[in-house]
Amino acid sequence: MKxxxxxxxxxxxxxxxxxxxxxxxxxxxxxxxxxxxxxQLVAFGEALVPGYPFWVARTDGARxxxxxxxxxxxxxxxxxxxxxTGDLDTVRSAASQHGIAxxxxxxxRAANRGGHSLYASMVYIDARGNTASVHRKLMPTHEExxxxxxxxxxxxxxxxxxxxxxxxxxxxxxWLPLPRAALYAQxxxxxxxxxxxxxxxxxxxxxxxxxxxxxxxxxxxxLMRKDDIPDGLPEVDLLRDSADDVMANGGSCIAAPTGEWxxxxxxxxxxxxxATLDHRxxxxxxxxxxxxxxxxxxxxxQLLVNRQRQSTAEFSD
Numbered sequence: 001m002k003x004x005x006x007x008x009x010x011x012x013x014x015x016x017x018x019x020x021x022x023x024x025x026x027x028x029x030x031x032x033x034x035x036x037x038x039x040q041l042v043a044f045g046e047a048l049v050p051g052y053p054f055w056v057a058r059t060d061g062a063r064x065x066x067x068x069x070x071x072x073x074x075x076x077x078x079x080x081x082x083x084x085t086g087d088l089d090t091v092r093s094a095a096s097q098h099g100i101a102x103x104x105x106x107x108x109r110a111a112n113r114g115g116h117s118l119y120a121s122m123v124y125i126d127a128r129g130n131t132a133s134v135h136r137k138l139m140p141t142h143e144e145x146x147x148x149x150x151x152x153x154x155x156x157x158x159x160x161x162x163x164x165x166x167x168x169x170x171x172x173x174x175w176l177p178l179p180r181a182a183l184y185a186q187x188x189x190x191x192x193x194x195x196x197x198x199x200x201x202x203x204x205x206x207x208x209x210x211x212x213x214x215x216x217x218x219x220x221x222x223l224m225r226k227d228d229i230p231d232g233l234p235e236v237d238l239l240r241d242s243a244d245d246v247m248a249n250g251g252s253c254i255a256a257p258t259g260e261w262x263x264x265x266x267x268x269x270x271x272x273x274x275a276t277l278d279h280r281x282x283x284x285x286x287x288x289x290x291x292x293x294x295x296x297x298x299x300x301x302q303l304l305v306n307r308q309r310q311s312t313a314e315f316s317d
Contacts, residue, residue: 003162003163004163004278004279004280005162005163005276005277005278005279006040006041006161006162006163006164006190006276006277006279007037007038007039007040007041007274007275007276007277008039008040008041008042008043008190008218008254008274008275008276008277009034009037009039009041009042009043009272009273009274010042010043010218010219010220010252010253010254010263010272010273010274011027011030011031011033011034011042011043011044011220011272012045012197012220012221012222012223012250012252012266012269012270012271012272012273013026013027013030013044013045013048013222013223013270014222014223014224014225014228014248014270015048015049015050015051015222015224015228016050016228016230017050017051017224017228017229017230017233018050018051018075018076018079018230018233019050019079019230020049020050020079020080020081020087023048023049023050023051024049024087024088024090024091025090027044027048027049027091027104028090028091028094030042030044030272031091031094031095031098031100031102032094032098033272034100034272034274035098035099035100037272037274038274039100039274040100040101040127040161040162041100041101041102041103041161041166042100042101042102042103042272043102043103043104043168043192043194043218043220044102044103044104044105044194044220044222045105045194045195045196045197045220045221045222045248046105046120046122046170046171046194046195046196046222047105047106047107047120047196047222048104048105048106048222049081049104049105049106049107050076050079050080050081050107051107051224052196052197052222052224052248053076053143053144053147053148054224054243054247054248055072055239055242056069056143056144056146056147057143058242058243058244059072059235059238059239059242061143061146061147062143062146068235068238069146071234071235072234072235073147075233075234076107076118076147077109077116077118079107080106080107080108080109080118081106081107081108081109081121082108082109082111082115083108083111083123083131083134084111088104088106088123088125088131091104091125092125092129092130092131093129095125095126095127095128095129096127096128096129097129099127100127101124101125101126101127101159101161101166102123102124102125103122103123103124103168103192103194103220104122104123104125105120105121105122105123105170105194105196105222106120106121106123107119107120107121107148108120108121108134108136110136110149112309112311113149113310113311113312114312117149118147118148118149119136119137119148119149119151120136120137120140120144120148120151120170120171121134121135121136121137121151121155121170122134122135122137122155122168122169122170122194123135124157124159124166124168126159132157132159133155133157133159134154134155135151135154135155135156135157135168135169135170136149136151136152136154136155137151137170137171137173138150138151138152138153138173138176138179139151139172139173139176141171141172152306152308152309152310153182153305153306153307153308154307154308154309154310156179156182156183156305156307157186157307158183158186158187158188161190162279163279164189164190164216164277164279164282165186165187165188165189165190166188166190166191166192167183167186167188167190167191167192168183168191168192168193168194169183169191169192169193169194170194171193171194171195171196171201172201174193174205174209175205178303180209180212180213181291181292181303182303182305184213184215184291184292185292185303185305188213188215189213189214189215189216189257189279189282190215190216190217190218190277191209191210191213191215191216191217191218192217192218192220193205193206193209193217193218193219193220194219194220194221195219195220195221195222195251196221196222196224196248197221197222197223197224197247197248197249197250197251198221198248198249198250198251199249199250199251199265199267200251201219201221201251202219202221202251202252202253202265203251203253203265205219206219206253206254206255206265207255207259207260207261208259209255210255210256210257210258210259211257211258211259212291213257213291214257214282214285214286214289214290214291215257215282216254216255216256216257216262216277216281216282217254217255218252218253218254219251219252219253219254219255219265220252221248221250221251221252222248222250223248223249223250223268223269223270224246224247224248225245225246225247225248226240226243226244226245226246226247229243246268249267249268250265250266250267250268250269251265251266251267252265252266252273253265253266253273254273254275254277256281257281257282257284257285257286258281258285262275262277263275
């Protein structure tokens with residue numbers, strides 16, 4: 001089989017926390033690093049731009065009508081990403097310039113939902129610099145619901161990448177069997193799971209999804225330490241005083257369709273991890289199990305997926 005492999009990169013980095021433009025500049029830098037190493041795809045952690053809302057669980061985030069929480073939320077929205085107004089143009093240009101595909105976790109200000117609520121979105125930019133899909137996290141986890149809105153199925157899509165078909169999910173929605181099945185049904189055989197960071201999230205499920213889907217699975221996690229809280233943020237002293245020394249320790253890794261490690265989880269440092277994946281391993285492992293192919297019973301069970309982009313209003317002019 002010709003061209004049976006693809007080189008992928010896992011960019012395990014910390015954001016310039018709650019600073020959109022500075023974090024995007026860092027993402028562009030690491031895209032260049034991955035391309036220089038020959039990667040055809042590089043992936044970054046969940047909500048990396050401008051960062052995960054670590055303060056919510058540490059500063060009484062559920063207090064209703066809190067002036068503190070309103071101030072922090074206002075800054076968060078201000079620093080979030082508006083795709084429609086070009087906030088990702090530098091990332092798209094870097095992808096096109098280097099001929100590399102990118103999965104990036106962002107906090108999205110969605111124009112079709114008014115622009116004032118935030119969605120944890122997983123953006124796929126292809127090697128031509130096109131924004132091919134934007135997947136809004138279906139269900140924020142626990143305290144995330146205090147600052148993130150509920151997504152929809154529009155972004156449950158896969159994309160060609162050399163011999164592979166790549167798709168992905170955000171953080172704990174990787175635990176949801178039906179969204180995984182929606183991607184499997186579209187031929188996914190390279191799954192990208194993005195996380196804000198922590199070994200406890202990546203160490204078990206990465207290998208499980210690989211064995212279930214008989215796919216390669218990339219788990220890409222971010223980092224966040226107290227020292228990563230920059231000067232100039234609202235309530236910066238409180239943010240630092242309430243922070244743990246390490247709030248996200250990474251744990252990025254890759255598992256093979258056999259469930260064995262290609263790259264074991266690594267923590268506590270920024271790094272670019274790379275691997276060359278061989279599609280022939282997928283074909284070998286699908287011989288015994290193909291959950292949407294020969295080992296499925298669509299006459300008994302089927303999945304219905306609504307991929308309409310949800311909005312509050314439709315206008316006819």
